[in-house]
Amino acid sequence: MTRQTLHEGWTLRALPGPQVPAGIAGRAVPATVPGCVHTDLLAAGLIPDPFVDDNETALAWIGRTDWVYETTFDRRAGDDERVDLVCAGLDTVATLTLNGVEVGRTENMHRGHRFAVGALLRPGANTLTVRFDSAYRYAQGHRDALGDRPNAYPEPFQFIRKMACNFGWDWGPTLVTAGIWQEIGLHAWSTARLATVRPLVTVADGVGRVELHVEVERVAATPLTVRAAVAGAAVEAVVPAGERTAVATLTVRDPELWWPRGYGEQALHRLDVTLCAPDGRTLDAWSRRIGFRSVRLDTTPDAHGTPFALHVNDTPVFVRGINWIPDDPFPSRITRDRLAHRLGQAAGAGVNLLRVWGGGRYESEDFYDLADELGILVQQDFLFACAAYPEEEPFGTEVAAEATEQVTRLAGHPSLVLWTGNNENIWGWHDWDWQEPLAGRTWGRGYYLDLLPRIVRELDPTRPYWPGSPWSGSEELHPNDPAHGTMHIWDVWNTDDYTKYREYVPRFVAEFGYQAPAAYATLRRALTDEPLAPDSPGMAHHQKATDGDAKLQRGLDAHLPEPADFDDWHFLTQLNQARAIQLGVEHFRSHRDVCAGTIVWQLNDCWPVTSWSAIDGDGRRKPLWYALRRAYADRLLTVQPRDGGLALVAVNETGEPWRAPATVTRLTLAGEPRAKTAYPLDVPAYSAVVLALPADLAGPEEARRELLVAEAGDTAERALWFFAEDREVDWPAARFDTTVASGEDGQRVRVTARTVLRDLTLFPDRLDPSAEVDRALVTLLPGESATFTVRADTALDPVALTARPVLRCVNDIDAATRAVPAAATEGATA
Structure with missing residues (x-):
């Protein structure tokens, strides 16, 4: 058995069409495989960076063009009985030709293909050609044939099995790709090969079981042996002559368990599978790390409705999750290192679950390997989002094939704990005026409530399936009912102030969000606007949400002082995003x-x-990331409205009781105490305690000049409650002292407050795009100090580092009272 990758020597050319620019028509350029048309044209210098200004618009012709990839390769000598051309991923409508003979066609980006080509291979040079037809022409053709169906955007993305967000989204560019986006090569083999290996891992009563389902493809009707080993257990199973499947069970007593991060270790065990001929020769092998863990959803009705509670190893896990979209429109640019950094950022913010959203892709092996290692749970959507999807052919067959392949591929990953049928499509059918224009045509219900649950049940009954996000557990209930199952909250962003989050007490919130612009260095790299303004051309083009800037302004008007310039607007909109999500x-x-x-x-x-x-398109952390790190901390102290008053709530998501002395103090902005109460805090593991605050704390004498400060033992972050919105607070002009000292870990910026400093934050990327800071959104009372560690490729100017627009707080907004640091020195003691 040999494998020969075919990643070298490729060229790319556009087929003739009136939309093809003159400098590109008829021209062959070097192509990188895996890759796509856009990245190849970029590498050749034939198109501008689509991320800069409005270049995206000028590149719309690419998705409406037919493209040809071609390479010549020498066949490796061998006497194998079968040679297959194996394509892990083709994007999307492809015709493959080998030495002038068509070998196959594909129309689904989300599955692999294998073609027998041994009879077509020649000694010496062979020519492989892959033609990609326009995704637009294909999708529009099926739309015309089957009848249009509603969706969220004026693009035909539901009529092609392709990454939907390639067609643009309210956060993404319209860059409709084509290309050989995953590995391609030749696989030569004899007798038989492992077609699929599907380990179903369960744990019960201290016993781990791996029910191993193996499917073989064969060219010889001989008996075969499957051998498997994991964690000291081994087993053999025979595939009788002429048959194609075998099931073997490995049993491991008291295995080291795999736990989500924060609940235990992430024990991983290598599972090795070999396929052997009658004479003992190894014909094929497969290996993967697995984890022993159980997972279930508790949806047993209770007094509040229908819960949606995830249990891992029979332990309830409060999900501290965040949604994941494709990290680049061009997937071949997403390296394992980039994924490791991004998932590390998620873990650093306290996240324990990533939901892979249904308008992107089934995530890569690298993504799932890293999630396994980090203990980050994964909820994987099937790929349907924000549209009515046709169920007629060819789509019904393609969806079944892709789902079968992906459920099988991902079965061994312990991090994967939930399959979801779609994103917002059942909700859309109910609430988005779809039913009349559909006029009885299919819209995807058969996928979500029949086909997909059946495939998951048959291929991987170890994991739960949920028909949609949101979904309330029954067609008898509205799909976005807060009392049942999962819900999405989007009225807050679209129409209401973020304090409305407090009107909901849902069973599980699968989506809610609030906008803010990217980091300043990211904007400056991507936009040539002079000057930058909220509505300057580049900023406007990089705001894809309907009325997005108006919604940002509505949020500012409700809470914060009027920005005097772009710098203020940038800081305050990022701050408002962080506050909105932290509150929720x-x-x-x-x-x-x-x-x-x-x-x-x-x-x-x-x-x-x-x-x-929370992380912008260049990988920089927005203030939201720091707010999430606090809000998702294992131990959270927060002041909440309750029953017409206020309460101190302590939440403990650890396995140990949280016992500490707690105090709540009502202070003036000058730091003068007005009232104080002490509590002996005792919060059991995985629980919360609610303590009503007395009237002398909950009721201020002067709402515009007072706040509450709650502290518990050595809790790193304290809880604050302001009685008035920032725009109404009598903020003093911000005054403070600063020192800057160099250390091995970077420059340490120490700020000592002379007045209250509200949400003190450093933006060092304004001085150096490589710079980042370890903390943000720190509120200091007079006399208090905080130290920020700034890391950058080069040392930053201490004066610039401690002044506007780098060092900001809410009470430096008024132009008449902008802060001036009293001191900024290099080498002082931090």
Whole structure:
């Protein structure tokens, strides 16, 4: 058995069409495989960077063009009985020709293909050609034949099995790709090969079981032996002559368990599978790390409705989640190192679950391997989003094939704990005025409630399936009912102030989000606007949400001072995003007896854009990331409205009781105490305690000049409650002292407050794009100090590092009272 990759020597050319620019028509350029048309044209210098300004618009012709990839290769000598051309991923409508003979056609980006080509291979040079027809022409053709169906955007993405967000989204560019986007090569083999290996892992009563399902493809009707070993257990199974499947069970007593991060270790065990001929020769081999763990959903009705509670190893897990979108429109640019950094950022923010959203892709082996290692749970959507999808052919067959392949491929990963049928499509059918234009045509219901659950049940009954996000557990209920199953909350962003989060006590929140622009260095890399302004041409083009800037302004008007310039607007919109999501998460966590989890929209971006992300398109952390780290901390202290008053809520998501002295103090902005209460805090493991605050704490004498400060033992972050919105608070002009000292870990910026400093934050990327800071959104009372560690490729100017627009707080907004640091020195003691 030999494998020969075919990743070298490729060229790319556009087939003639009136839309093809003159400098590209008829020209062959070097192509990188895996890759896509856009990345090859970029490498050849034939198109501008689509992420810069409005270049995206000028590149729309690419998705409407037919493209040809071609390479010549020498066949490796061998006497194998079978040679297959194996394509892990073709994007999307492809015709493959070997030495002038068509060998196959594909029309699904989300599955692999294998073609027998041994009879077509020649000694010496062989020519492989892959033609990609326009995704637009294909999708529009099927739309015309089957009848249009509603969706969220004026693009035909539901009429092709392709990454939907390639066609643009309210956070993404319209860059309709084509190309050989995953590995391609020749596989030569004899007798038989392993077609699929599907380990179903369960744990019960201290016994781990791997039920191993093996399917073989054969060219010889001989008996075969499957051998498997894991964690000291071994087993053999025979595939009788002429048959294609075998099931073998490995039993491991008291295995080291795999746990989500924060609940235990991530024990992984290598499972090795070999296929042997009658004479003992190894014909094929397969290996993967697996983890022993159980997973189930508790949806047993209770007094509050229908819960949606995830249990791993029979332990309830409060989900501290965030949604994941494709990290780049061009998947071949997403390396394992980039994924490791991004998932590390998620873990650093306290995230324990990533939901892979249904308008992107089934995530890669690298993604799932890293999630396995980090203990990050994964909810994988099947790929249907925000549209009515046709169920007629060829789509019914293609969906079944892709689902079968992906459920089988991902079965061994312990991090994968839930399959979801779609994103918002059942909700859309109910609430988005779809039913009349559909006029009885199919829209995807058969996928979500029949085909997909049947495939999961047959191929991987070890994992739960949920028909949609949101979904309330029954067609008898509205799909976005807060009292049942999962819900999405989007009225807050679209129409209401973010304090409305407190009106919901849902069972599980699978999406809610609030926008802010990207980091300043990211904007400056991507936009040539001079000057930058909220509505300058580049900023406007990189705001894809309907009325997005108006919604940002509505949020500012409700809470914060009027920005005097772009620098103020940038800081305040990022701050408002962080506050909105922190308020929502802390509220939902404070009701953990009813609500079993939150999944914030969204972790990442795929390009520089104003969006709901915590990490922007260049990988920089927005203030939201720091707010999430606090709101998702294992131990959370928060002040919440309760029953017409205020309460101190302590949430403990650890396996140990949380016992500490707690105090709540009502202070003036000058730091003068007005009232104080002490509590002996005693919070059992995985629970919350709610303590009503007395009237002398909950009722201020001067709402515009007072706040509450709650502290518990050595809790790193304290809880604050302001009685008035920032725009109404009598903020003093911000005054503070600073020192800057160099250390091995970077420059340490120490700020000592002379006045209250609200949400003190450093933006060092304004001085150096490589710079980042370890903390943000720190509120200091007079006399208090905080130290920020700044890391950059080169040392930053201490004066610039401690002044506007790098060092900001809310009470430096008024132009008449902008802060001036009293001192900024290099080499002082931090």
